[in-house]
Amino acid sequence: MSITPQSARVTSFLEKVEARTAKIGIIGLGYVGLPLALLYSEQKFVVTGFDIDQKKVDTLANGGTYIVRIPPTEIQDAKRHGFSATADYARVAEMDAIIICVPTPLNEYHEPDMTYIVNTVEAIAPYVREGQLVVLESTTYPGTTEEVVIPILEKGNEHGLKVTRSETDHGYFVAFSPEREDPGNDTVARHDIPKVIGGVGETATRLAEALYGSIFHRTVPVSSPAAAEMTKLLENIYRCVNIALVNELKLLSQRMNIDIWEVIEAAKTKPFGFQPFYPGPGLGGHCIPVDPFYLSWKAKEFDFHTRFIELAGEINNAMPYHVVSSVVDALNAHKKALNGAKILMLGVAYKKDIDDLRESPSLTIIELLQKGGAVVKYNDPYFAFVGKGRKYDLQMNCTPLENLGQYDCVLIVTDHSDYDYPQIVRESRLVVDTRNATKGITAPNIVRC
Numbered sequence: 001m002s003i004t005p006q007s008a009r010v011t012s013f014l015e016k017v018e019a020r021t022a023k024i025g026i027i028g029l030g031y032v033g034l035p036l037a038l039l040y041s042e043q044k045f046v047v048t049g050f051d052i053d054q055k056k057v058d059t060l061a062n063g064g065t066y067i068v069r070i071p072p073t074e075i076q077d078a079k080r081h082g083f084s085a086t087a088d089y090a091r092v093a094e095m096d097a098i099i100i101c102v103p104t105p106l107n108e109y110h111e112p113d114m115t116y117i118v119n120t121v122e123a124i125a126p127y128v129r130e131g132q133l134v135v136l137e138s139t140t141y142p143g144t145t146e147e148v149v150i151p152i153l154e155k156g157n158e159h160g161l162k163v164t165r166s167e168t169d170h171g172y173f174v175a176f177s178p179e180r181e182d183p184g185n186d187t188v189a190r191h192d193i194p195k196v197i198g199g200v201g202e203t204a205t206r207l208a209e210a211l212y213g214s215i216f217h218r219t220v221p222v223s224s225p226a227a228a229e230m231t232k233l234l235e236n237i238y239r240c241v242n243i244a245l246v247n248e249l250k251l252l253s254q255r256m257n258i259d260i261w262e263v264i265e266a267a268k269t270k271p272f273g274f275q276p277f278y279p280g281p282g283l284g285g286h287c288i289p290v291d292p293f294y295l296s297w298k299a300k301e302f303d304f305h306t307r308f309i310e311l312a313g314e315i316n317n318a319m320p321y322h323v324v325s326s327v328v329d330a331l332n333a334h335k336k337a338l339n340g341a342k343i344l345m346l347g348v349a350y351k352k353d354i355d356d357l358r359e360s361p362s363l364t365i366i367e368l369l370q371k372g373g374a375v376v377k378y379n380d381p382y383f384a385f386v387g388k389g390r391k392y393d394l395q396m397n398c399t400p401l402e403n404l405g406q407y408d409c410v411l412i413v414t415d416h417s418d419y420d421y422p423q424i425v426r427e428s429r430l431v432v433d434t435r436n437a438t439k440g441i442t443a444p445n446i447v448r449c
């Protein structure tokens with residue numbers, strides 16, 4: 001094949017990645033984008049982070065951090081390797097690769113809120129240049145890259161540049177590659193999580209494989225961005241549906257006086273065909289309660305009703321209500337009403353040992369308990385204060401973990417490892433445990449729900 005300027009650009013991109021001289025721009029420096037920026041920085045790439053949140057940009061510029069599990073020393077090391085953060089999109093033009101990691105929440109009608117993706121792509125479109133690679137990582141419905149991202153990029157480019165699907169045409173390259181991180185899960189190192197990639201055309205896939213191959217041990221190419229978008233949703237819907245299944249079986253097991261946790265432990269000894277999922281107070285986080293509804297929304301365009309997703313959502317969304325009715329029953333057994341009861345909630349994060357409150361079921365539970373007249377306080381080593389979130393505005397301060405006997409009920413919603421559960425049980429009058437955190441402790445004041 002003759003060497004055209006574009007194929008020379010492709011070669012140059014691959015050589016720069018190999019030599020670690022490619023400049024990488026990460027847009028959205030949150031739970032996904034900041035760790036990704038640090039991974040590239042560790043591999044000696046010069047990384048520029050872009051964020052509209054000036055407070056985050058300033059914190060990073062000062063060598064600080066805003067994510068508990070990332071110590072400031074990691075930011076300072078990255079800065080020594082050339083990492084910087086900015087809110088100036090004009091600098092996108094300097095990059096060889098741009099990776100977009102902005103939020104994809106649901107709006108008040110439970111539909112995809114695409115404003116973050118749309119605003120980001122509109123902001124970078126003028127600066128995207130020939131031979132650059134643009135990758136979307138945000139979880140979204142199949143079709144987003146081709147139907148939303150590309151039209152905005154093409155409309156907004158100052159030079160009239162278009163996406164190219166081949167090595168011989170002019171333009172820039174576009175791919176989708178979902179983030180698969182599981183915060184707080186240290187069983188698999190981040191670079192051991194295979195990276196799924198779907199490019200718009202084979203060359204885009206090849207460039208994205210080179211880019212991610214420099215930090216991930218394995219890349220998994222698929223035939224299109226839509227296949228990669230759907231892969232991520234399949235993974236999260238699988239979790240959502242299986243958690244709903246086990247939540248439903250927990251409710252039945254309680255009526256039958258069977259311990260579902262014991263059953264799961266026994267079932268998981270089967271060496272094939274079974275993967276354990278655990279019941280809890282409801283779904284939380286930016287992914288599992290949200291992502292499945294991106295697909296059910298898109299499915300409507302195809303006159304298709306995603307019944308598993310809807311049913312799983314119904315069961316999982318009912319779990320905070322189950323927790324509250326369990327508290328009411330437990331108080332009742334102590335001849336106490338919910339109205340006026342003093343309740344200490346342990347853990348507000350959506351899962352153990354992380355500093356993430358998004359979509360946490362604890363917020364719904366607090367609201368329901370307060371509506372029932374309870375006086376609710378919380379303790380969480382990861383949150384000194386709970387202010388305004390997407391749905392709730394609680395304005396509560398963390399209460400010290402002391403004098404537990406003063407509460408009518410201590411409610412375990414998040415099973416952080418820092419807690420001394422035997423001591424909590426010893427000092428409390430009544431413990432309602434939604435996570436089996438008190439496993440192995442036998443005491444009459446524990447109610448597992």
Ligand SMILES: NC(=O)c1ccc[n+]([C@@H]2O[C@H](COP(=O)([O-])OP(=O)(O)OC[C@H]3O[C@@H](n4cnc5c(N)ncnc54)[C@H](O)[C@@H]3O)[C@@H](O)[C@H]2O)c1
Binds near residue numbers: 183
């Ligand atoms: N958090 C996870 O564990 C996880 C795991 C897998 C996938 N994801 C997906 O990754 C994406 C990002 O999630 P996250 O948890 O990092 O979100 P986040 O809210 O922690 O971070 C997003 C960042 O993007 C910034 N931002 C918003 N609009 C911007 C814009 N126009 N330009 C520049 N920056 C902008 C925000 O200020 C914020 O710092 C989502 O689609 C999410 O579904 C998240």
